[in-house]
Amino acid sequence: MSDRLAAQFAFLDEADKLKSVLRANTLADGSRRENSGEHSWHLALYALVLADHAPAGVNIDRVLRMLILHDLVEIDVGDVPIHSLNGQAHGSAETQAAEARAAARIFGMLPGDLGDDLLTLWQEFEVATSPDALFAKALDRVQPVMQNLASGGGTWKDYGVTAAQLDARVGVKIARAAPQLWAWVRGRVQPWFEQT
C-alpha cells in the first residue's frame, strides 16, 4: 500500500508540470497564453456540457478520462501547435514517436496495472478510431477555435491561417464525429475570415 501510494503521488507531482506547458492560443480574454493543464480542464467541461451532441453510443465518462490524460505527454514534448510549420508539425512521425516515448515514461511511473490502463486509454485517444476517441479529438479541435474567436483571431492571425486551412486541419476532424457541432461553429467563424 505504501509503495503504491508513493508511486501514485510521484506521478501526480510530475503531472503538475503540465501547468507550465504553454499552448499557442490564449485565454478567451487574450490576457496570456493558455497552459495545457487548464486547457485539459476546459476540455473536460466541454465534454460534460456538449455530451448531447455526441453520436449515439459514445461513453462520455470515457471521453472525460481521455481528455484529462490526453496532453500529459507534453510534459516531455511540449505543445505542437496545429497551425505551426504550415500545419505539418502536429501529426508528424517524429512528434508521434516522441509522444509515445513520453507516454511510456510518464504512465510508467504508476503501479503496473494502473499505468497500463491509463496508457491504453491514451493510445486509444491517439489512434482516434473508436467513437469515444473521435469525439474527444473533435472537442480538442473545437476549444481552440472558440478561444481564437473570443480573443479576436489568436493563432489564426499568428500563423496567417485561411478558412480553407481551418477546414482542412480542424473542421474535418470535428465534422467526422460531430457534424452539427462543426456546422454551428463554422457559421460563427465565417465572419472573422471574411473581415480579414
Next chain:
Amino acid sequence: MSDRLAAQFAFLDEADKLKSVLRANTLADGSRRENSGEHSWHLALYALVLADHAPAGVNIDRVLRMLILHDLVEIDVGDVPIHSLNGQAHGSAETQAAEARAAARIFGMLPGDLGDDLLTLWQEFEVATSPDALFAKALDRVQPVMQNLASGGGTWKDYGVTAAQLDARVGVKIARAAPQLWAWVRGRVQPWFEQT
C-alpha cells in the same frame, strides 16, 4: 438546436474565467500561484489515479464530474483559502450564500435541463454527505497539502499553520472518506512541521 448550442458555448466561454482565479497555494515548483482551472484538472487526475483508495461504492465517474465543476462559483466569489482568517472564512455562511448565488447564475446560463443537472451535482458536492461527494472533498483537501509539501511549505508558511490546525481543517475531512490516504499523507507531512 442553434439556441441550445449558443447557450452551451456561452457557458463554456464564461467558464474560461476560472483560469484567472488565483488560489493561495503555488505550483509544485513554487514558480507562481496556481489557478482554479488547472487545480480542477489536477484534482480530476487525482480522482483517476487514486480511485483504488475510495471507499467501496464510490462512483469515480461522478466524482470526476463533481471535481470538474466544483470551483466554477469562484468566477464570482474568488477562492477563499482554507487557512485564511484563522480558518474561519472558508465555510462561513456569507461565503456559502455567495457561492449559492454564483452557482444559480453560472449554471443558469445553460439550457434548463442541463443546467439543473449540473447545479444538482454541484450542490451534492457542497453539502458533502454522499459517499461520492465526501471522496471528492477529500481529494480537494489532499492536493493543496501535496502542493505545499512540494513547494517547501507554501500556505502553511504564509498563514503560520500548525500541525494541529492542519489536522482540524484538512485532516478530518480527508480521513472521514479515505483514512489510509490521510495516514500516508500525514506521515509525509510530519517532518515538515517538526523542522519548523
